[in-house]
Amino acid sequence: MIPPKGNPNPEIKYTKIFIDNEFVDAESGKTFATVNPRTEKPIAQIAEGDKADIDKAVASAKKAFARGSAWRSLDASARAALINKLADLFEENVNELASLESLDNGMPFLMAYGITIKAAQNLRYYAGWADKIQGSTIPADGNSFALTRKEPVGVVALVTPWNVPIAMYGFKLGPALATGCTVVIKPAELTPLSALFMASLIKAAGFPPGVVNVVPGYGAAAGGALSLHPDVAKISFTGSSLVGHTILKAAGESNLKRVTLELGGKSPFVVFDDADIDAAVQEAAVIFSHGGQMCTSPSRVFVQAGIYDKFVKKAVAVASQMKVGDAFTPGCWQAPQIELRAVEKIIGLIESGKKEGAKLQLGGKRRKTNGYFIEPTVFSDVTDDMRIAKEEIFGPVQSILKFETFEEVVRRSNDTEYGLSAGVFTKNIETALEYAKAVEAGSVWVNQYNAMSAQTPFGGFKQSGIGRELGKEGLDAYLETKTISIKLPTNH
CATH class of the missing domain: 3.40.605.10 (Aldehyde Dehydrogenase; Chain A, domain 1)
Known part of the structure; x- marks a missing residue:
């Protein structure tokens, strides 16, 4: 090699x-x-x-x-x-x-x-x-x-x-x-x-x-x-x-x-109370990879109520350490957006999240430097009716939503025109398999994310x-x- x-x-x-x-x-x-x-x-x-x-x-x-x-x-x-x-x-x-x-x-x-x-x-x-x-x-x-x-x-x-x-x-x-x-x-x-x-x-x-x-x-x-x-x-x-x-x-x-x-996609990433929270936080941070410009990005993070506050705190800590910069800088994880038009769209959606009542935990602005860079951005208290929860952002914006029950999160996961991929984190294999059966998505990853290989079919449901x-x-x-x-x- x-x-x-x-x-x-x-x-x-x-x-x-x-x-x-x-x-x-x-x-x-x-x-x-x-x-x-x-x-x-x-x-x-x-x-x-x-x-x-x-x-x-x-x-x-x-x-x-x-x-x-x-x-x-x-x-x-x-x-x-x-x-x-x-x-x-x-x-x-x-x-x-x-x-x-x-x-x-x-x-x-x-x-x-x-x-x-x-x-x-x-x-x-x-x-x-x-x-x-x-x-x-x-x-x-x-x-x-x-x-x-x-x-x-x-x-x-x-x-x-x-x-x-x-x-x-x-x-x-x-x-x-x-x-x-x-x-x-x-x-x-x-x-x-x-x-x-x-x-x-x-x-x-x-x-x-x-x-x-x-x-x-x-x-x-x-x-x-x-x-x-x-x-x-x-x-x-x-x-x-x-x-x-x-x-x-x-x-x-x-x-x-x-x-x-x-x-496109608006992929749900579901974290149950019994999950390995640190592993889930790290995998959810893939939203920042390549500036969030991936169709499978986990752009709706559903976290069960019992660990919600703890998850948000850890997610903000991970995002705040994200290395943003030139593609050739060692350790760079989040590089620029592709063009100015993309930056303007993403900033517009971030502003809509703030206006509609989501809590901005981190970031939210374009970086004052050359290039099409946006700060790693984390929202909590996101609800399903907000634009940041419904529209494909294609940017480094993590939206964290709270849920209570299994049936509730299945319903909310499927309440989208998209159906490309989904992730679920839990130590209960029965919960994982039942969610994988119920969610309307072409790929479902359990306790991991973006696990694609040449042998595994890839594609989407719905739009x-x-x-x-x-x-x-x-x-x-x-x-x-x-x-x-x-x-x-x-x-x-």
């Missing part, structure tokens, strides 16, 4: 669109700036893709998917070897990939390093599936022999978020390639650098031209063109619920393309999304099932 070594000034080698294994300018010649949230200054000018570039990328992917192409002619085990080679390159270039990620979105470097290693592991997991995807034989009625084949859906669009781009290559690119699909990636306009560097690794790994294409650009132009493109068979999107609705509508209006959506990523289920949306029935001779 290469030891972590962050570089706050990595060389920006790739700024152009990647199509057919080559880096090219946008058809329009336009560029846009990607900005360092720590300094508020531009890092580089990136080629701005739009519909014309998306059309070229999809055409390249369609050609690479055609019957008889180099990609379609590969044995499944050869596909696996290419994906494993890509995982090798992730690990060999981990410091450069993680440094680019930290520079571009402010993520603490050690977190970016760990996510890059995890992405490589996820790629290896799906490489292992490449030659194990199989159909079945079926005892069909009548004089027929029936069987099924699992086949790739075709050209897929992967629209990645700005908060954890590298993680999404394992989530999305792994199963897409393992099943034999070809890919067009539209990275978030706020964080294109790691996607473009990753594109160079695609070529270095030996993937045939057109198998993976990367088109940076704005959501309305590049993302919209992908959503509406008739030659795109499936789109996988991670991001806001608002954009998810737009993509779902576009997919229906174009060609009924398959859609996988991983959207938090459609479909699953990771695990065997992560393959399903990239596969079609074909039934073949063969007439047999009549028995005499």
